[in-house]
Amino acid sequence: MTRKQRRLTIIGGALFVLAVAAGLVLNALRDSIVFFSTPTMVAEKHIGPGKRFRLGGLVQPGSLKRGDDLAVTFEVADGGAKLPVAYKGILPDLFREGQGVVAEGALDAAGVFKADTVLAKHDETYMPKEVADTLKKQGHWKDDYGKPQAAKPGPVSMREGEKTAAGATQ
Amino acid sequence: MIAESGHYALVLALALALIQSTVPMLGAHQRDVALMNVGRSAALAQLVFAGLSFIALITLHVTSDFSVANVFENSHSMKPLLYKITGVWGNHEGSMLLWVSILALFGAMVALFGNNLPLSLRARVLAVQAWVAAAFYLFILMTSNPFARLATPPIEGRDLNPVLQDIGLAVHPPMLYLGYVGFSISFSFAIAALIEGRIDAAWARWVRPWTLMAWIFLTLGIAMGSYWAYYELGWGGWWFWDPVENASLMPWLAGTALLHSALVMEKRNALKVWTILLSILTFSLSLLGTFLVRSGVITSVHAFASDPTRGVFILGILVLFIGGSLTLFAGRATALKQGGLFAPISREGALVLNNLLLTVSCATVLFGTLYPVIMEALDFKLSVGAPFYNLTFGPLFALLLLIVPFGPMLAWKRGDLVAAAQRLLAAGVASLVAIAIAWAWARGGSALAPLGIGLGIFVITGAIVDLVERSGVARVPFRTALHRTRGLPRSVWGTAFAHAGLGIALLGIVCETTWNSELISTLRPGDVRNLAGYEIKFDGMTQRQGPNFTEVVSTFIISEDGRQLSVMTPSKRSFATRGMSTTEAALMTRGVSQLYVSLGDTTADGGLAVRIYHKPLVLLIWFGPVLMAFGGLLSLSDRRLRVGAPRPARAARALQPAE
Numbered sequence: 001m002t003r004k005q006r007r008l009t010i011i012g013g014a015l016f017v018l019a020v021a022a023g024l025v026l027n028a029l030r031d032s033i034v035f036f037s038t039p040t041m042v043a044e045k046h047i048g049p050g051k052r053f054r055l056g057g058l059v060q061p062g063s064l065k066r067g068d069d070l071a072v073t074f075e076v077a078d079g080g081a082k083l084p085v086a087y088k089g090i091l092p093d094l095f096r097e098g099q100g101v102v103a104e105g106a107l108d109a110a111g112v113f114k115a116d117t118v119l120a121k122h123d124e125t126y127m128p129k130e131v132a133d134t135l136k137k138q139g140h141w142k143d144d145y146g147k148p149q150a151a152k153p154g155p156v157s158m159r160e161g162e163k164t165a166a167g168a169t170q
Numbered sequence: 171m172i173a174e175s176g177h178y179a180l181v182l183a184l185a186l187a188l189i190q191s192t193v194p195m196l197g198a199h200q201r202d203v204a205l206m207n208v209g210r211s212a213a214l215a216q217l218v219f220a221g222l223s224f225i226a227l228i229t230l231h232v233t234s235d236f237s238v239a240n241v242f243e244n245s246h247s248m249k250p251l252l253y254k255i256t257g258v259w260g261n262h263e264g265s266m267l268l269w270v271s272i273l274a275l276f277g278a279m280v281a282l283f284g285n286n287l288p289l290s291l292r293a294r295v296l297a298v299q300a301w302v303a304a305a306f307y308l309f310i311l312m313t314s315n316p317f318a319r320l321a322t323p324p325i326e327g328r329d330l331n332p333v334l335q336d337i338g339l340a341v342h343p344p345m346l347y348l349g350y351v352g353f354s355i356s357f358s359f360a361i362a363a364l365i366e367g368r369i370d371a372a373w374a375r376w377v378r379p380w381t382l383m384a385w386i387f388l389t390l391g392i393a394m395g396s397y398w399a400y401y402e403l404g405w406g407g408w409w410f411w412d413p414v415e416n417a418s419l420m421p422w423l424a425g426t427a428l429l430h431s432a433l434v435m436e437k438r439n440a441l442k443v444w445t446i447l448l449s450i451l452t453f454s455l456s457l458l459g460t461f462l463v464r465s466g467v468i469t470s471v472h473a474f475a476s477d478p479t480r481g482v483f484i485l486g487i488l489v490l491f492i493g494g495s496l497t498l499f500a501g502r503a504t505a506l507k508q509g510g511l512f513a514p515i516s517r518e519g520a521l522v523l524n525n526l527l528l529t530v531s532c533a534t535v536l537f538g539t540l541y542p543v544i545m546e547a548l549d550f551k552l553s554v555g556a557p558f559y560n561l562t563f564g565p566l567f568a569l570l571l572l573i574v575p576f577g578p579m580l581a582w583k584r585g586d587l588v589a590a591a592q593r594l595l596a597a598g599v600a601s602l603v604a605i606a607i608a609w610a611w612a613r614g615g616s617a618l619a620p621l622g623i624g625l626g627i628f629v630i631t632g633a634i635v636d637l638v639e640r641s642g643v644a645r646v647p648f649r650t651a652l653h654r655t656r657g658l659p660r661s662v663w664g665t666a667f668a669h670a671g672l673g674i675a676l677l678g679i680v681c682e683t684t685w686n687s688e689l690i691s692t693l694r695p696g697d698v699r700n701l702a703g704y705e706i707k708f709d710g711m712t713q714r715q716g717p718n719f720t721e722v723v724s725t726f727i728i729s730e731d732g733r734q735l736s737v738m739t740p741s742k743r744s745f746a747t748r749g750m751s752t753t754e755a756a757l758m759t760r761g762v763s764q765l766y767v768s769l770g771d772t773t774a775d776g777g778l779a780v781r782i783y784h785k786p787l788v789l790l791i792w793f794g795p796v797l798m799a800f801g802g803l804l805s806l807s808d809r810r811l812r813v814g815a816p817r818p819a820r821a822a823r824a825l826q827p828a829e
Contacts, residue, residue: 003508003511006511006512006513006514009514010514010522013514013522013523013526014526017526017527017530017566018530020566021530021531021533021534021562021566024534024561024562024565024566025534025537025562027561028557028558028561028562029541029558031557032554032555032557032558032560032561033541033552033553033554033558034552034553034554034555035550035551035552036551036552036553054553066773066774069691069692070690070691070692070770070779088690089690089781090690090768090770090771090779090781091770091771
């Protein structure tokens with residue numbers, strides 16, 4: 001086999017594997033990507049039942065209700081709209097009313113967001129980045145959300161390797 | 171004083187790095203031996219000063235000097251000594267200092283053990299190493315000084331984040347950094363070779379042990395991080411496809427490819443250009459990982475406060491080194507001479523396919539990690555999670571595993587696929603039997619699971635068959651076979667162990683994800699639940715005082731068929747300083763399976779929310795990588811590869827009497 005043939009074989013093989021990978025990626029992008037929405041965006045975009053997305057916002061104070069056998073319901077609000085969320089399982093350690101939360105799941109026919117994952121961070125000052133960005137954009141950002149952080153002296157440092165999203169998966 | 175000395179030592183290390191990055195390069199250009207040797211002493215002195223700086227920071231943390239901002243932010247006088255020390259790298263500034271200290275360590279090791287390198291190559295390698303070091307010293311000094319003082323020193327510190335107060339975190343970051351930074355050596359060798367314009371099999375012989383060492387550390391570091399997440403986060407997951415995890419997986423994939431391509435280059439003098447490119451890419455991915463983790467550009471479940479100046483600075487370093495090295499590569503690579511020929515079906519061909527699949531699967535991980543960033547720039551917010559990687563990385567890696575056993579069976583230059591397949595017949599039969607058993611036994615779960623098990627068994631038995639074939643156990647008398655087995659080079663054993671480790675990890679992953687069972691329930695003292703044949707009785711709760719936390723310990727009595735097996739005591743710890751609580755899961759190990767108990771909140775009526783998992787064969791997930799690292803270690807101890815060992819041929823010639 002000559003050098004040229006060898007090179008062609010290798011290039012052909014490489015292109016084939018790349019094409020397979022590109023096909024896999026495009027296929028996966030079609031239905032395994034989860035978009036992020038706030039209650040206002042849900043209302044505007046008319047997201048249909050069964051379509052998975054990530055819902056972010058603040059847990060509406062006074063809305064958390066615990067049912068039987070670890071079933072909970074609460075409302076997620078972003079200042080503009082509210083959306084009821086139903087979840088069954090253990091909530092993360094720092095899930096609190098009035099705090100930021102990200103839940104993953106889909107709407108049911110009645111318009112209730114059935115969450116199978118609820119994420120919140122192990123820090124009382126936490127506001128998920130995507131929630132904070134959206135709230136700021138919509139003009140519902142209140143300075144006191146960030147206050148506990150600002151009250152502490154010195155810069156808030158990054159903490160290495162902090163896998164702190166206490167997640168709760170059903 | 172200590173803080174200022176540490177800061178000063180860091181500035182001196184920067185100065186030494188600047189000398190090391192220029193003088194030896196100049197010396198190599200002018201063939202001036204004295205100038206070239208400056209690199210060696212500068213590298214050693216740089217290690218001394220970077221080390222002093224690091225020791226200074228440890229001292230500050232141990233003595234709880236809260237006038238230093240970094241200590242105040244991350245320490246507490248009541249914290250146990252171990253976590254005072256590990257807290258040094260449990261924060262941004264300290265972990266960057268660890269990063270450069272390890273970089274200095276590797277530079278010094280090249281200086282110490284590189285005596286058999288051509289003088290000009292060693293000088294250039296050390297200079298390139300110092301470029302990287304200088305950039306990161308500047309980064310620390312300009313954006314993240316760990317020695318900054320507070321104007322009004324507080325009485326008490328703010329404590330280290332409780333989830334980081336764990337033995338897993340004591341070992342995980344240094345291991346990971348030894349891996350990440352270890353790839354800087356192969357990068358420096360690649361750049362030096364491009365500048366030199368000359369590269370040969372000897373180059374690969376020098377690069378391979380360094381790459382192998384970095385790879386061993388990275389393998390262990392990733393496995394340890396995964397195990398830490400598993401037991402510390404309390405939700406039983408061991409891999410989340412999180413950007414920060416991907417950041418460590420990508421250099422591992424590229425590094426594994428580099429390990430194999432350097433083998434081809436060493437043995438057959440082929441794939442030179444590709445090996446150089448992989449060396450550059452592997453370290454570039456390490457830098458990219460540092461950037462992703464440090465800049466906060468990615469919304470991650472990991473919590474990293476973003477600091478724009480730091481992000482921009484590291485992005486600058488990234489562009490400079492990746493852009494610069496790829497430009498140099500584009501300009502110089504064609505000048506490198508092409509190596510030996512081989513047929514597509516050959517050991518080389520198999521290794522090319524290995525490289526192709528590793529780099530392409532690495533590319534899918536890169537795409538999944540960066541896609542949300544790109545889309546966010548276009549104002550779409552989305553997340554790429556496990557389903558994406560299962561559909562892309564999964565099939566590619568499965569294909570790779572399928573060809574793993576064939577590689578060692580094929581001859582160099584021209585192999586015989588049919589003969590290799592015949593030799594692997596036993597492995598194939600074993601794998602089919604495993605699939606059949608899994609199919610018959612499995613109740614529920616994915617139909618792919620038995621195939622996954624079959625694949626795992628195929629890889630493991632393939633590795634055993636390779637050893638059997640080489641020792642000739644089945645063909646020659648036992649005594650001869652034993653003798654041959656003893657005579658097998660350690661690198662052959664290393665390959666077998668590392669490949670078998672892959673199969674073992676796969677078995678663990680398939681079994682855990684398919685057949686894990688889970689029970690979430692509210693329990694009151696005296697309540698009994700059943701899971702996977704175990705009877706779990708909630709006995710009650712007690713309060714306990716720890717050094718810097720209070721904890722509520724719940725007691726669970728585990729029994730099987732009426733016989734008590736174990737008492738499990740998961741707890742909820744609350745740390746007053748940060749007002750945070752952590753969940754300490756309890757684990758019961760039987761064989762390689764585990765029972766996992768984690769706690770939720772107590773309900774108003776006195777019940778306790780409990781999450782119990784049974785995870786079959788879960789320990790194999792980490793046992794596999796440990797076996798891979800052990801295989802790597804065996805290869806590293808092989809005489810042929812030992813750092814600084816004289817080549818046997820030369821030694822033999824030296825012993826011949828003069829004629």
